[in-house]
Amino acid sequence: MSTHEYRGLGDIIVTARPFDEYLAMFDLRPADLSTATALDCPAGASGFAAGARAIGCEVTACDPLYTGMTSHGELVARARRDTAFGNQYVADTPDTYVWGFFRDLDDHLSRRMAAVDAFDRDRIANPDRYVMGALPHLPFGDDAFDLVLSSHLLFVYPDHFDAEAHLDGVLELARVASGEVRMFPLVDTTTRPWPGLEDLRRALSARGHATEVRHVPYEFIRNGDAMLVIDGVG
Numbered sequence: 001m002s003t004h005e006y007r008g009l010g011d012i013i014v015t016a017r018p019f020d021e022y023l024a025m026f027d028l029r030p031a032d033l034s035t036a037t038a039l040d041c042p043a044g045a046s047g048f049a050a051g052a053r054a055i056g057c058e059v060t061a062c063d064p065l066y067t068g069m070t071s072h073g074e075l076v077a078r079a080r081r082d083t084a085f086g087n088q089y090v091a092d093t094p095d096t097y098v099w100g101f102f103r104d105l106d107d108h109l110s111r112r113m114a115a116v117d118a119f120d121r122d123r124i125a126n127p128d129r130y131v132m133g134a135l136p137h138l139p140f141g142d143d144a145f146d147l148v149l150s151s152h153l154l155f156v157y158p159d160h161f162d163a164e165a166h167l168d169g170v171l172e173l174a175r176v177a178s179g180e181v182r183m184f185p186l187v188d189t190t191t192r193p194w195p196g197l198e199d200l201r202r203a204l205s206a207r208g209h210a211t212e213v214r215h216v217p218y219e220f221i222r223n224g225d226a227m228l229v230i231d232g233v234g
C-alpha cells in the first residue's frame with residue numbers, strides 16, 4: 001500500500017474504457033449495435049465510439065471536455081495521466097477490485113491505454129461525432145438515439161451529485177433515448193451501492209419510465225455487476 005489515504009477516487013477522472021469492456025458492462029453483443037444509433041455520455045476518452053462505429057453503429061460521444069479540436073491533444077494527455085492514476089488507485093486499494101475481465105494490473109493499464117489510442121484516432125477522424133455537453137442539459141433532440149449508455153459518472157461519484165442531480169441527469173438521458181438507457185455501475189469507487197437508487201426508481205416510475213436492475217456478466221469494482229435499465233419512452 002502507498003501512504004496515500006483514499007476515500008474513494010474523489011475527483012472525477014477522465015477514463016478510457018475499451019469497446020469490449022463496454023460490451024461486457026452493458027451486456028451487449030455487436031449485433032445489438034450494428035444497425036443502431038447510440039449515445040455514449042459521458043464518454044470521456046472511451047473507446048466505445050471507435051469500436052461501435054467500426055461495426056456500423058451510428059454513434060455519438062458526449063462529454064463536457066470536448067471543447068474543441070485545438071485542445072484535443074491536452075485531453076488525450078490528461079486521459080493518459082488519469083488512466084495511470086486510476087491504475088495506481090487499483091494497486092493501492094486491492095480489496096476494491098475483482099480480477100477476471102482484466103488479468104492483472106498490467107493488463108488493466110495496457111487495455112485502458114489502448115482505448116485512449118482508439119479514442120484519439122476516432123475523434124480526429126470523426127470530430128463531429130464528439131459533441132460537447134453536460135448533464136443535465138444535453139444538446140440533442142428528444143428520442144434522438146435508439147440506445148443511450150452512461151458509465152462511471154452518476155452513482156459512482158456521489159460527492160459530486162445529490163439525489164436531485166441524479167434524477168435530473170437520468171431524466172435527461174431518458175429524454176434523448178427512444179429505446180433504452182443503460183447505466184453502469186450502481187456502486188461508487190469504494191464499492192458502496194448508491195443509497196438513493198430505490199427512491200430514484202420510484203421517481204422515474206412516477207414519470208412513466210419503467211426501470212429494471214439487471215445483472216451483467218462483468219465485475220471489476222467489487223459489487224459492481226448490475227446496470228440500471230430505463231425505458232426511454234416516458
Ligand SMILES: C[S@@+](CC[C@H](N)C(=O)[O-])C[C@H]1O[C@@H](n2cnc3c(N)ncnc32)[C@H](O)[C@@H]1O
Pocket residue numbers: 012013014015016017041042043044045046062063064065133134135136150151152153
Ligand atoms: C470516469 S469518466 C467515464 C468515461 C467513460 N464512460 C468510461 O467509462 O471510460 C467520467 C467523465 O464524466 C465527465 N463528466 C463530468 N461531469 C459531467 C456532466 N455533468 N455531464 C456529463 N459528463 C460529465 C468527465 O468529463 C469525465 O470524462
